[in-house]
Amino acid sequence: MEKATLLKAIIESAIDGIITIDNRGLIESLNPAALRLFGYDAAEVIGKNISVLMPEPDKSAHDGYLERYDRTGEPRIIGKGREVRGLRKDGTTFPFRLAVSEVQYEDRKIYTGFVHDLSKEKEAEEQLREYAAKLEELVDERTNSLKELITALREAKEEVSVSLEKEKELGQMKSRFVSMASHEFRTPLSSVQLSASLIQKYAEPFDSIPIKKHVNKIKNAVGNLTTILNDFLSLEKLEAGRVEVNLSNFDLVKLSEEVTEEMQMIAKQNQHIIYQHTGAKSMVHLDQNLIKNCMINLISNAIKYSGENTFIEFNTEINEEGCKVIVKDNGIGIPEADQVYLFEPFFRAHNTGNIPGTGLGLNIVRRYSNLMKGTLQFKSIINQETTFILSFENHG
Template structure:
């Protein structure tokens, strides 16, 4: 604001000094020349700054008080010469060193001897500045809170008219503040709440009966586009200018409901996975008994019709073993052989097989974005998973269509992890498989990964395809997502952790062969620990036929007692999952304490010990049920030799 011109006053030095002495007790007056040297210093200034008159007079005021101006001293002097006055806020320093905030007013006074001086009156506004600073800090804090909290804020008057609508509320409801302010809050509600809202509000004002105000509750909101969403509403009440106003804080519950539903689904899948894994484990024990006895019978029979029947039964047992592999895959307990692989090269090489499998009426496309798509994965299991997805896509496109596989590097951030609690943040390689088929309904999507669930005709599928994919991806440390709409197709996204380098795992060659082969044997003592008596008898019979001295027990505690008594035991052959309070891996640890040179061979209907976190098991020191006699014979000799 420009300073208005004030006519300069004229007085004598004596009169000016008398005025300062008379009024200076209640006022803070400094008289200085244009050179800044102090000629008069009132008693008020002594109290305000701590400097006595004798200490101040003759000193340069700006040096004494370390003045901080809002503009240059030259500009202030120019205004004084042109307008004979200047006012503004400045900062001075007290004699004790602290700052004093001052509202200053300067006027030019012409003395009778022809000299012009500046009369400055100062008011200490430090307390006011402090109060303003606190108010500004609180306002800034409040603005920061309102800008960062996820809740939307809406203020209405006692007639239900919106008078304030925050930025978060604009985003949540999809409407600008200018478009809703001045209108009734019921426009943000679906019926029946929309029609009943004004009645709720007037009844509260009339009776004081609270239903929402002062309480938090879950209600339904309606966006500008008509879509509805669940929201948590908290309403507070106050009075401003004699009128009641109500402030509502709204939290969108859509993401929370989705997370809760995903968590329930994950818990259900985990429970079903444990159940199917347990069934597969018990089934593998049965297959071990069946195939083992068939194998021993076959070895003693001459070639003939009965041999053919036995081999057919063995083939059926083999099919049962493949079925349990799928169940173990869903239960995340299948044996994996993860090696370093570039998914771009792996899927590209697999495309020709998929093209032949899908037929000519399916347009197969593979898109690879970027390079260096390294992951640690069991390549054969991944190809099997992709084949299952592709076969499902083919069945969903009976008249043909398009199947597109895209591979690229992605980063899953904290926001994504909040939506999917089981997901960790980091770099992943994404395999996205999209078809143009009939799609899935919400009900089908909800059960798509459950074992034995299928939409195909009876006898057309086992319902284990997608469940196996789900279990394999989870066991590989990845994440699986399903997107589908009826009539628009389906997309399955597989996220696998990206790695820079890793050591390839040693592969154990397949040792399966005909039961009539000559099997390697020995004369060492083997301790067999197996809780299932039928499985134990098969193992004992096989080892005995190979020449070993066999000792059998049904639990880990009995095994420890025998190990303490018999130093001739060369190998411990133990099941991993056993009742009685001690598992096979715990037995192995105790046995190694007693006998550091003892060889240990594990067996299980689940996966290898290392995949369950049992790192003490070395490669080649385990057998997955069901196993053949040669599997057992070769593995025992590898350990003992």
């Protein structure tokens, strides 16, 4: 009696459905789990054929299956882990795994079916199939997109290669033209400069103010053209990577004094370039030609953008940290909005007006200083002053 109670308790609390039928296929019992799965009350199905819980085609084939078993004596385990579908009271179906065993009970045989609901597993499988299909579709889309991108990149690469080749050819042509033009123009400009000097010399006895005025105009024009040619030639060499840095030890003070004397000759009326050196040492290890070009360029700008009767401060400094070249003027200054573009090639500040220039000088100075591992900085106040500072560390 105790065992029967225990067995009943186990059947009643089982998670899976348990159904018993007789040899005619009539339902004798269902545990609560089975009733929940099929949606029936016990009174609605007990005594009815098990086929009431089966959809077609299993419903029609069930009785024949039992008769065949009784006639042939097939194995006592009729089904183990077989997947079938169940028919609920509301007409819906669901998948489950069915294991059926024959049980000898007193003087007769009964059949016990163990029903394990597969609805959640099948839903999960279906979701996985949908996810897999979507993923496969997405992979196909991405693969096609990638193929299109690769094709586009290949075509773009070919176009870029052709463009680069053409640009290279144009660059070579431009380089040859700039070099040729610079050298070809230098000869007539030198002749004009020499002729102007001779005219000035021969006209001295006449002390003619108009002659002096026009000779100075010729000299200034030649100087401006020469500056433009030098800037273009320097830029072309920089772009072509043909500027080599030749470091050597030289006297910075001596070079600066020479540059001061040279630039004073082209200064405006009553413009004075004041040179001063700070530090006990005068020797540095830099490229003398490049640093001279930087000095001339910065002082030329100071002369151009400052008025007559002004001072231009030209300072050099050597200490333990390195050396500096400083050029300060009291000219028109640089508008704050223009300062960010100041070192771009061909850029000129909006307040330069008719003052001649190419907009290349500062770009060249900075690139020369970079080649010597230096820096170029500036500070400016509009209509008051501008200071440029070239710094080179650890030179001596």
